[in-house]
Amino acid sequence: MSDNPSNLVERALAVGNSKTLSDLIGMNANRPQWSAADLSSMLRHQLAAPLQADLPILGPDVLPILQRIAVASPGAWQIFGDVLSGDHPPIDLLKMIKDYARQTGKDQTLPIEIATAMYYASILAARTRCGEKITSLSDAALRDGAKWMIDAEWIDSALRQQISRDLQRLADVR
């Protein structure tokens, strides 16, 4: 632990003014600010995270489904990235990722940007690579979401290319 809090306050007042203390008190506790570089790292980390570690927050029904898929496809579909970039991912996994994104975005346990990207990516994958609609979202709204992802500077190039391909397929399935 580095600095004594009182010293830190004194230093803050010495280099700036008490306005910074006001900012500290007025911060939004539920909405941490992350830089684009941080979001990029977080998305990469999330895509590399094991499904078994994160998806169980959705409830007790999740584990049996994960186990069933693990038995059916040993070694495959272990991390979020596998599912969101796979050619024909299991639709149940895409639905769970969509629900996971919606829940973590709502309760803000993930940065809203990351949750939103996971949300659109899962729906788009289901729609274009599995031929299934897993949401009531219109294709037009889905296209807007995909374009938002392509424009976001913190989305890595591999995912951006995947989304671009999905967007093209979405035009074809109309």
Added chain:
Amino acid sequence: MNPDPVVRRSALDQLCHRYMPALRAHLVRQKRLPPEEADDVLQGFITGKILEQGILQRVRPERGRFRNFLLVSLNRYLVSRVRHDNAQKRRANAPDISLEPQLDTTAPESGEAFSMEWARQLVADALRRMREDCQSPQRQSMWIIFEQRVLEPTLLGAKPGDYDELVRRFDFKSPREAQNVLVNAKRRFIQCLRDAITDYEGPQADIDAEIQDLQRILSKGV
């Protein structure tokens, strides 16, 4: 006030610890007293008003904030002290080397210096509480992340510690874990601030109103 002298003594110690820096700032910055003179006035205020006259027994929460009561009491004490000193000098026909020439009677009574010092003390106190709260090995990450992501960037304009570094240091398994620690740290700080306000202003204080007031005072800048 509790009649038990030990309890009263402890309450007084706490009161002095919490409010004396702000009262002293008021005397020095607002009333323009030399620091040693301010210390004498404060000592006289504690002995004469708080201990002997027991003015704290007159505190009525429904009649306003405790800190306003203290400030008004100190101002009244100061005026009576000046009058008393002057009367003594007139009687002794002594040359005028009293408090009065140094006392800035034109200074506004707003107590801005007092409020600013009070606000600074309170935030420092909240941070100290949180830091103590995070001493256990399980919670150290909370303080470090709060310090690197919130405190130093907000107070000192430092670049926030980046996410990759946090993951390396704390072995977070997913972004959800990191976000949770950060959100919990911020909530913990807000709770520490609320606890500090309760200790300063009493359990009857309207905490949300006090936080708004704190922001208003601090947002003026120094």
